[in-house]
Amino acid sequence: MTDILNQKEMKVIVFQLLDMEYAISVDIVQSIEKVLSVTRVPKTPAYVKGVINLRGLVTPIVDLRERFGLATKEMDDSSRIIIVTLDEYDVGLIVDAANDVLDIPVDAIEPQPEVVGTIESDFISGVAKVEKHLLVMLNLDKVLEPVKRATLDEF
Amino acid sequence: MDTNQYLEMFIDESKEHLQACNEHLLELEKNPQDLAIVNEVFRSAHTLKGMSATMGYEDIADLTHMMENVLDAIRNSKIRVTTEILDIVFRAVDYLEEMVLDIASGGTGKKDVRELVDSLNRIEVGGGVAEAETAATVVLEDKASQEDALNYDGYEMTVISQSFEQGFSAFEIIVKLREDCLLKAARVYMVFEILEKSGEIVKSEPKVERLENEDFNETFTVALITKEDADVLKAKVMKVSEIESVTVISVTTDYLMRDKYNEISESPDSNPQVIIETDVKKGSNDQKGKRNTGVQSGNKTIRVNIDRLDILMNLFEELVIDRGRLQSIASEIHNPELNETVERITRVSGDLQSIILNMRMIPVETVFNRFPKMVRQLARDLNKKIELEVIGAETELDRTVIDEIGDPLVHLIRNALDHGIESPAERIAKGKPEVGTVTLRAYHSGNHVFIELEDDGAGVNRERVLAKAIKSGIVSSEMAQSLTDRQVAELILASGFSTAEKISDVSGRGVGLDVVKNTIESLGGFISIESKEGQGSLFQVQLPLTLSIISVMLVELESEVFAIPLSSIIETAIIQTSEIMKAHNQQVIDFRGNIIPLVNLTEIFEMPERIGETNGYQSIVIVRKGEKLAGLVVDSFIGQQEIVLKSLGNYLQSVFAISGATILGNGQVALIVDCNALIK
Numbered sequence: 001m002t003d004i005l006n007q008k009e010m011k012v013i014v015f016q017l018l019d020m021e022y023a024i025s026v027d028i029v030q031s032i033e034k035v036l037s038v039t040r041v042p043k044t045p046a047y048v049k050g051v052i053n054l055r056g057l058v059t060p061i062v063d064l065r066e067r068f069g070l071a072t073k074e075m076d077d078s079s080r081i082i083i084v085t086l087d088e089y090d091v092g093l094i095v096d097a098a099n100d101v102l103d104i105p106v107d108a109i110e111p112q113p114e115v116v117g118t119i120e121s122d123f124i125s126g127v128a129k130v131e132k133h134l135l136v137m138l139n140l141d142k143v144l145e146p147v148k149r150a151t152l153d154e155f
Numbered sequence: 156m157d158t159n160q161y162l163e164m165f166i167d168e169s170k171e172h173l174q175a176c177n178e179h180l181l182e183l184e185k186n187p188q189d190l191a192i193v194n195e196v197f198r199s200a201h202t203l204k205g206m207s208a209t210m211g212y213e214d215i216a217d218l219t220h221m222m223e224n225v226l227d228a229i230r231n232s233k234i235r236v237t238t239e240i241l242d243i244v245f246r247a248v249d250y251l252e253e254m255v256l257d258i259a260s261g262g263t264g265k266k267d268v269r270e271l272v273d274s275l276n277r278i279e280v281g282g283g284v285a286e287a288e289t290a291a292t293v294v295l296e297d298k299a300s301q302e303d304a305l306n307y308d309g310y311e312m313t314v315i316s317q318s319f320e321q322g323f324s325a326f327e328i329i330v331k332l333r334e335d336c337l338l339k340a341a342r343v344y345m346v347f348e349i350l351e352k353s354g355e356i357v358k359s360e361p362k363v364e365r366l367e368n369e370d371f372n373e374t375f376t377v378a379l380i381t382k383e384d385a386d387v388l389k390a391k392v393m394k395v396s397e398i399e400s401v402t403v404i405s406v407t408t409d410y411l412m413r414d415k416y417n418e419i420s421e422s423p424d425s426n427p428q429v430i431i432e433t434d435v436k437k438g439s440n441d442q443k444g445k446r447n448t449g450v451q452s453g454n455k456t457i458r459v460n461i462d463r464l465d466i467l468m469n470l471f472e473e474l475v476i477d478r479g480r481l482q483s484i485a486s487e488i489h490n491p492e493l494n495e496t497v498e499r500i501t502r503v504s505g506d507l508q509s510i511i512l513n514m515r516m517i518p519v520e521t522v523f524n525r526f527p528k529m530v531r532q533l534a535r536d537l538n539k540k541i542e543l544e545v546i547g548a549e550t551e552l553d554r555t556v557i558d559e560i561g562d563p564l565v566h567l568i569r570n571a572l573d574h575g576i577e578s579p580a581e582r583i584a585k586g587k588p589e590v591g592t593v594t595l596r597a598y599h600s601g602n603h604v605f606i607e608l609e610d611d612g613a614g615v616n617r618e619r620v621l622a623k624a625i626k627s628g629i630v631s632s633e634m635a636q637s638l639t640d641r642q643v644a645e646l647i648l649a650s651g652f653s654t655a656e657k658i659s660d661v662s663g664r665g666v667g668l669d670v671v672k673n674t675i676e677s678l679g680g681f682i683s684i685e686s687k688e689g690q691g692s693l694f695q696v697q698l699p700l701t702l703s704i705i706s707v708m709l710v711e712l713e714s715e716v717f718a719i720p721l722s723s724i725i726e727t728a729i730i731q732t733s734e735i736m737k738a739h740n741q742q743v744i745d746f747r748g749n750i751i752p753l754v755n756l757t758e759i760f761e762m763p764e765r766i767g768e769t770n771g772y773q774s775i776v777i778v779r780k781g782e783k784l785a786g787l788v789v790d791s792f793i794g795q796q797e798i799v800l801k802s803l804g805n806y807l808q809s810v811f812a813i814s815g816a817t818i819l820g821n822g823q824v825a826l827i828v829d830c831n832a833l834i835k
Contacts, residue, residue: 039824040715042760043811051803051816051824056469058801058816058824089805146808
């Protein structure tokens, strides 16, 4: 996402968590899936919901609400899994709803406001104001740091 | 010409041809009289020359060209195969390999080949190897008595068959001079002059130089392309005085072929064998030769990237999942036609599955075939006499395993040759045959492949190994006394252990057998050693057939399904809960006299606490890690199944007690239990 400065506009996928709208670049989104059956993986952080069978590939999925420390919610009909592809791996993100694909002008993206002191501030790369909406741009590299081995000590 | 697009093909094919050269040269060393083998080598070298010239790799082309000349001389019986000659040819092949590897890694494939070209040149001319001349005469006399038949190389054959197309005919003219002929060379000259006026001489036997030197008996043969009649030719030649007889044989395409067969069947078997170190028993050798030619003619292959096979596999699994859905729909609808179709799909897709799985299997031969040459070279370096026997090279293994086992095997063989087999003098002193035998064996057993390396060498010296192990702190001296011979032998696999007293070229490079052990274990295999001092050692490597498909026992815990690899399972049992005992806060059971700990999987996998208690019985899977056992407590057994192993990916790096995942028939993901992590 470093080369966004070279472009005037950026295509993003807008999704919803609670009452907030977030955006990630379409470039890294592989697909948006309806909720599939999830196999729990023990001894992983709570936000890792488990793994799914994505057309023959075992793909881990992360509950973004839990990752951001928001109130959890059961998956329902409007829930979606956004499959994103980072450098080394694919991960599915559970979101409340995937709303829209938008072109946002790059100069509408501002750095994150300093005052935000919540846990999610680390994960935010900027904020974009488009018409009446406020979109939170996510820093997925931070959100999706690999889950390392749960140490034997806990056991 | 832009040759880049062909580069990969060139490299692959070159490697194949070089491998073929190596194999055939080794065979040639064992059967120096078999000219059919020379032809095989020649063909590979020739193709390689053509390819490399097209691709612009001059050095490779030059070297192969010289190799070809030498081979040509061998098959024309100009020189006899000796270990010295083969050494140089082997070195040429080594050079070629290096150059091809250089090209593969982005280099230019350039190398100073002058020295080698010179040696090859010397062999070809015959100057360097004195005994070649005498040998050739011996062969020649042999042949003369059998009514000498010419034998053509590819080029000559092409020339002849092309001349047929242009309306020429070809003859072999066998001229016999009178015994009292005084000026043999002059007569030859006259015959040649006549023939050259009538057509074009393709070749002569013996070669012109030798004819000019009068280095032949009474008979010589000339192959001629001409438009003249056989009788006319005969009459013309007969005009030369001191000629006893002239026989003109018409050469046809069939005749050329017949010649070849004659050549092979008539090649004398009783001639003295060249003494070589890597000599293999005649019987097994003949068999191998036969099989090889069979394989060669019927084996057409195509290279496929393994990633593509993986994609195919994934798609196929999708199909299997949909098949499962179809089956359940069909069983609800009860339509006979639908049922029949679904059954057919089931059968066909089952066959398809085994084909896809089989596509990934390749014979272990691809790894084994580099060893004969290696053993030959090592035996010479070490001044030992060693015979390598290869059994079961056709045993098939998954590509992923094949790629990994090469290096460990090289290591084991080096070890066996360097430390195992004694020097010829020592062996004679011990009353053993002078030539040591190393046997490399591969075979299937159950879901595993076994690769064994057996030698009849010195075996493991208990005292020396123990002394060394105690010195390097691997075992304590008290412990040492209680170890069995087998345990002592296996100490040489421990890290930081090497019994080599002096560092030789072959081993003692600071890499011990522990690396071998680690590699094999990382593949899910085992290595064990049996050794009798003074009689030899047996290294046995057990490997899974494939790394991507494993047999598992599916078990249920609450509503979740887990897979336990069968390779870890000893057996399953249903026990009464009253049999469970407590020892130090650890649940244990008495399993055939052994007290083994129970592992509660629901706890480890953090499952919500069970609501209703069991009905007094408990299902247990007994698993092992090495010698240690443990019982895994599960809710119920589902059954045994072959599954396709999938990793959890890079995001979830090494989850505790889970070694991977698989996709079940219903599309669900099941996790695979890592039993090694559960037993400390």
